[in-house]
Amino acid sequence: MISRNIFENISPLDHRYSLKDEFQAYSTYLSEEAKVKYQAQVEVALVKVLAKYGICSEEVAKEVEEAAQKISVENVYEEEKRTKHNIRALVNCLQDKVSEEAKPYIHFTTTSFDIVDTANSLRYKEATEExxxxxxxxxxxxxxxxxxxxxxxxxxxxTHGQHAVPVTFGFAIAEYVSRLGNRIKELENRAQNLRGKISGAVGAYNASHLFFTDPEEFENDVLAELNLEAATHSTQIVEPEYLLDYVHSLISTFGILASFSDDMRHLQRSEIAEVGEYFDKDQVGSSTMPHKRNPINYENVKSMWKEFMPRMVTRYQDQLSEHQRDLTNSASSRFIPEIIVGLLASTNRLIKVCKKLVVDHKNLKKNFDQNKEMVVAEPLYILLASYGHPDAHEIVRKLTLEAEERGLPLRELITEKEELEPYWAKFDEKQRQLLINPEKYIGIAVEKTEKVVDYWQEELELD
Known part of the structure; x- marks a missing residue:
């Protein structure tokens, strides 16, 4: 057994992010040891169904199941040094632990990627669920x-980095509630649609057809043991689009986390300062500037996304495989668990930082007040147009320029313009108050926020 200090590892996912408590749970589904155990689980499901079909005995099936619990990834890797084939090494290790009677039925009628693709679909599906x-x-x-x-x-x-009409901070956050909710549903669907195969070397059921009148039914029965469905067609490999769509749902979810982090990072700029990250009493923001409190968590999420987002290109390249299969995805597909771990690490980071998010209400108001008098330009233009002004947008545009030049509130200029008096007289009290109190011009931001939250609480079945 290889024993190594974690700081001797190469991947930062291992030596840096494995220090987090959650990493042990990640390992259950995504480690190399987990991969081998899931592959063994597929071999067990195969023999169980062979027993149901009367090809072997129930005792043999039980024997193989017990053997699968005893194998170790170290033994499989040691055997692979000799065989130069990972699944043959797994099969040999299983056979070493069963009787002569049971040995023939391990891997019976299957090819290596019946095991590999099915095991990957199963562990990614369960990692998603759990x-x-x-x-x-x-x-x-x-x-x-x-x-x-x-x-x-x-x-x-x-909009465009410029002050626009007002919203509420809750409304701004509700955007990410909705975007994330949609991705959660999509990811759930894509994980449920991951498929397996037990169709042999080229997918035509050549070997299983020797023993079963309906080899597709046999395939379905084996996969049912694992709570999976069969691909509608397979070669030596499962149709790659099932996994491709799943990984895309991971990456697009990651993109939402990065977008949210970017917004929160910008809102922490010194000149904006509308939100802040909670700092521990001993936390250091800069090695040389003791006063600094950097938005490190949001920056980390953005950085992680930058690392894993481009890997989607590799997944598209893995969509191509010559004829019934080539080996050009053999190495690249092994890195999919890293994408999942990257997403999980970033999600957990955001959970922690958002639970302690500091919202500076004083600065929110200060920033709004900077241009609040110009906010009324939009409702003024709309109201003038609604009462028949032939060129409302242009007259209000000129008014904003004059207001800036004279240093006056825009609303004060309205009553100075004779041409606007007939229109101003038509405004009702509510409309006039809106022009006097720009902070009331928030549309249905409050109601929409409540509606979005209520909808996604129900959709995601949250308490």
């Missing part, structure tokens, strides 16, 4: 709490 979805839902729930807590907190809207 790790990814619960973590993403916890993050979504945390964002919902922030959205509802600050649903009435005024925030200047921003």
């Amino acid at each position: 790790l990814i979805l619960p973590n993403l839902k916890e993050l979504a729930e945390t964002l919902m709490e922030i959205a509802l807590r600050d649903k009435d907190t005024i925030q200047v809207g921003r």
Whole structure:
């Protein structure tokens, strides 16, 4: 058995992020040891169904199941040095632990990628159900709490990096509740649609057809033992699009985490300072500037996304395999667990930082007040147009320039312009108050925030 200090490892996922408590759970599904155990699980399912079909005895099936619990990844790797084939090494290790009677039925009628592709689909599906979805839902729930807590907190809207009409901070967070909710549902669907195969060397059931009148039914029965369905067609490998779509759902989910982190990072800029990360009493923001409090968690998520997002290109390349199969995805496909771990590590980081998110209400108001008098340009233009002004946009545009030049609130200029008096007289009290109190011009931001949160609480079945 290889024993190595974690700081001698090469991947930062191992020596840096494995220091987190969650890493042990990741290893259950995504480690090399887990991969071998899932492959053995497929071999066991095969023999169990062979017993149901009367090809071998129930005793043989039980014997193989017990053997699968005893094999170690170290033994399989040691055997692979001799065979130069990983699945043959696994089969040999299993056969070494069973009787002569049981040996023939291990790997019976299957090819290596019946085992590899099926095992990968199973472990990614279960990792999604047990790790990814619960973590993403916890993050979504945390964002919902922030959205509802600050649903009435005024925030200047921003488009193109410029101040726009106002929203609320809760409304801004609700965007990510909705985007993340949609990705959670998509990821759930794609994980459920991961497929397996027990169709032999070229996918035509050549070997199993020797023994079963309906080899597809046999395949379905083996996969049912694993709670999987068969691909509608396979060669030596499962159709790659099932896994491709699954990984795309991971990467696009990662993109939402990066987008949210980018927004939160920018809102922490010194000149904006609308939110802040919680700092521990001994935490250091800079090695040379003791006053600094950097947005390190949000920056880490953005950085992790930058690492894993381009790997989607490799997944598209893995979509191509010559004829019934080549080996050009053999190495690249082994890195898919890293994408999952990267997403999980970033999700857990955001859960922790968002639960301690500091919202600076004073700075939110200060930033809104900077341009609040210009906010009324939009409702003024719309109201003038609604009462028949032939060139409302142009007159308001000129008014904004004059207001800036004279240093006056835009609304004060309205009553100075004779041509606007007939229109101003038509405004009702509610409309006039809106022009006097720009902070009220938030549309249905509060109601929409509540609606979004209610919808996704129900869709994601959150308490």
